[in-house]
Amino acid sequence: MAKQSGIIKFTGKLGDFTGYRRNKDHIIRRRPEYVHQTAATRQAAHAFGIISRKGKLIRQAIVPLLDTRSDGTLVNRLNRAMILAAKEPPVSPSYTPANDRFAGHATADQLSQRLSQTLPNPEHHQLQSLKGFRFNPHTGLEGILNQPATYTPEGILQIPAQLVRMPQKATHMEVHAIAVRINFAERCITGIDESLEVIQLDTSCKGQDQPFNGLDLPLSVPGKGTLFVVLQLRACTSCNGEVYPFHDRRYMAADIVTVIPPVVPVQKPVGKKGKGKRPAYGQAQKRYIMPHTLAGFANANAYSKLSPSFPQLE
Numbered sequence: 001m002a003k004q005s006g007i008i009k010f011t012g013k014l015g016d017f018t019g020y021r022r023n024k025d026h027i028i029r030r031r032p033e034y035v036h037q038t039a040a041t042r043q044a045a046h047a048f049g050i051i052s053r054k055g056k057l058i059r060q061a062i063v064p065l066l067d068t069r070s071d072g073t074l075v076n077r078l079n080r081a082m083i084l085a086a087k088e089p090p091v092s093p094s095y096t097p098a099n100d101r102f103a104g105h106a107t108a109d110q111l112s113q114r115l116s117q118t119l120p121n122p123e124h125h126q127l128q129s130l131k132g133f134r135f136n137p138h139t140g141l142e143g144i145l146n147q148p149a150t151y152t153p154e155g156i157l158q159i160p161a162q163l164v165r166m167p168q169k170a171t172h173m174e175v176h177a178i179a180v181r182i183n184f185a186e187r188c189i190t191g192i193d194e195s196l197e198v199i200q201l202d203t204s205c206k207g208q209d210q211p212f213n214g215l216d217l218p219l220s221v222p223g224k225g226t227l228f229v230v231l232q233l234r235a236c237t238s239c240n241g242e243v244y245p246f247h248d249r250r251y252m253a254a255d256i257v258t259v260i261p262p263v264v265p266v267q268k269p270v271g272k273k274g275k276g277k278r279p280a281y282g283q284a285q286k287r288y289i290m291p292h293t294l295a296g297f298a299n300a301n302a303y304s305k306l307s308p309s310f311p312q313l314e
Helices: 039-065 074-087 108-118 122-128 294-304
Strands: 012-014 017-022 025-030 156-159 162-165 172-183 188-200 209-212 215-218 226-239 242-245 252-260
Touching: 039 074, 039 172, 039 188, 039 226, 156 226, 172 215, 172 242, 188 215
Parallel strands: none
Antiparallel strands: 012 017, 017 025, 156 215, 162 209, 172 188, 172 226, 226 242, 226 252
16 A cells, blocks of 8 residues: 655545555555455454454444543454453353362263353353453553452442552542443443542652552442443642642543453253143053064064055965
């Protein structure tokens, strides 16, 4: 692809050419006259379209609530993280044939069926891999916190007491927790909850490591869909009684702490009605006797009417 060096630069379609903007550079390329698509390329394009729609919905739900700098690489980074997760097969450590007491009496098909029931949904595995994703590519939560934050089943985001990495001029730390529930089946945002706290730091401590007493932030978003919990930390300073955030990207982090997929109950396959039951009282039961015995030769003609496939004796 060639770079646009003229005064007027464009993006999009213009005749037989298409303009792009990538890494602050304008690029132009000629559109092909004919695109040969195989079954594999069509399947890959379909999968990429699904991932792009999910990534767009995640960005629309979370990015407006953040206070980080705008990042032109967010779209590609988020799509790439979901594509790489889709290529990795989900692993279920909860079930192995070794810890199954019925594994020795089960067939290969029964073992594979039991293992498939314990494996997570591929779509859920793809979304759960977004745990730890950085909305600020320059700094993550591990650059500020020494111990990670955890989200409890009771709906509380717990940040343990520890030493936090802050600049020497910082007097406060802003803690912003966000919980968003997204229903990808209906392509909508079902609920949002936020919790914001400004913690005053001990300015008497010298160095970047400053003590932090810990914090519990309640977040509750009931409803259907996948739950995303995001934690944003920013260094702040006070001036004339007002608290202002630092605009240094090294002390501004916003990561996805956890992703909780919706709970889908596993339905057991229901067999045909009446399968495996004994015939009712008074109902005739078909019997087939091989005519290699005397009783078989004697009763073959009697039972031949019950079975159309039984050979007739002459």
